[in-house]
Amino acid sequence: xxxxxxxxxxxxxxxxxxxxxxxxxxxxxGSPKRYNELEKLIPEVSQKMLSQHLRELEQEGIVDxxxxxxxxxxxxxxxxxxxxxLIPVAEVMCAWGDNHNKRKYEESAx
Amino acid sequence: xxxxxxxxxxxxxxxxxxxxxxxxxxxxxGSPKRYNELEKLIPEVSQKMLSQHLRELEQEGIVDxxxxxxxxxxxxxxxxxxxxxLIPVAEVMCAWGDNHNKRKYEESAx
DNA sequence: CGGGATCCATTAGGATACTG
DNA sequence: CAGTATCCTAATGGATCCCG
Numbered sequence: 001x002x003x004x005x006x007x008x009x010x011x012x013x014x015x016x017x018x019x020x021x022x023x024x025x026x027x028x029x030g031s032p033k034r035y036n037e038l039e040k041l042i043p044e045v046s047q048k049m050l051s052q053h054l055r056e057l058e059q060e061g062i063v064d065x066x067x068x069x070x071x072x073x074x075x076x077x078x079x080x081x082x083x084x085x086l087i088p089v090a091e092v093m094c095a096w097g098d099n100h101n102k103r104k105y106e107e108s109a110x
Numbered sequence: 111x112x113x114x115x116x117x118x119x120x121x122x123x124x125x126x127x128x129x130x131x132x133x134x135x136x137x138x139x140g141s142p143k144r145y146n147e148l149e150k151l152i153p154e155v156s157q158k159m160l161s162q163h164l165r166e167l168e169q170e171g172i173v174d175x176x177x178x179x180x181x182x183x184x185x186x187x188x189x190x191x192x193x194x195x196l197i198p199v200a201e202v203m204c205a206w207g208d209n210h211n212k213r214k215y216e217e218s219a220x
Numbered sequence: 221c222g223g224g225a226t227c228c229a230t231t232a233g234g235a236t237a238c239t240g
Numbered sequence: 241c242a243g244t245a246t247c248c249t250a251a252t253g254g255a256t257c258c259c260g
Contacts, residue, residue, distance in 0.1 A: 013127055022119040035241075048244085074241075092203075093199060097121030145223075230251100230253075235247085239243085
């Protein structure tokens, strides 16, 4: 996921292409979430990948990270305004992917 | 790229996620292409990856492979009707990715 | 011409242990 | 609570050789 892109499609795939990034985005669309809320919502993710993907999404400007200097510490992740521009794109991708899964299911059932 | 997906976005990323797949699709949108035309259009791709990606796109029903039993052999790859349903999706992805690249360019220039 | 097969390098991702 | 660090495996992609 490090290589440079010539085609803007690859840019988007690069941004969303981590194994858990679509799930992370999905959960953040609803409301901001704390780190360990995301861990519970996505039980299979390792915390290495969760924090790594969150840092990458933050660097792309898609996710905001808010630290509340309380004890115990509280960190909240939310979709940035810019990150919200991804929502309609994600919906189109999702619709096509959903249809594609159904198509494959039907052909395997026939 | 083998793991199963729970989220349809991952399905689309799986379909388009090979390193050269967006470029292959891009070239096939214009007109059908022969194997070695694609090699020339995408000079950096290895022939292993080109043929592997073409086989995967064919299995997903996105690309049609037509063999003309001539001597020397001629094989033509084209977007299937179903593959054309990807075009509007790709355009949305492309627009977002293009904007994202510009955004990153501007922030690095400031 | 249009590939397949093989072997190797790089990268993504997981498991576990530890920390401010 | 919210991570980092380290080590390891699996997956992706590249290079080279070969074939009908």
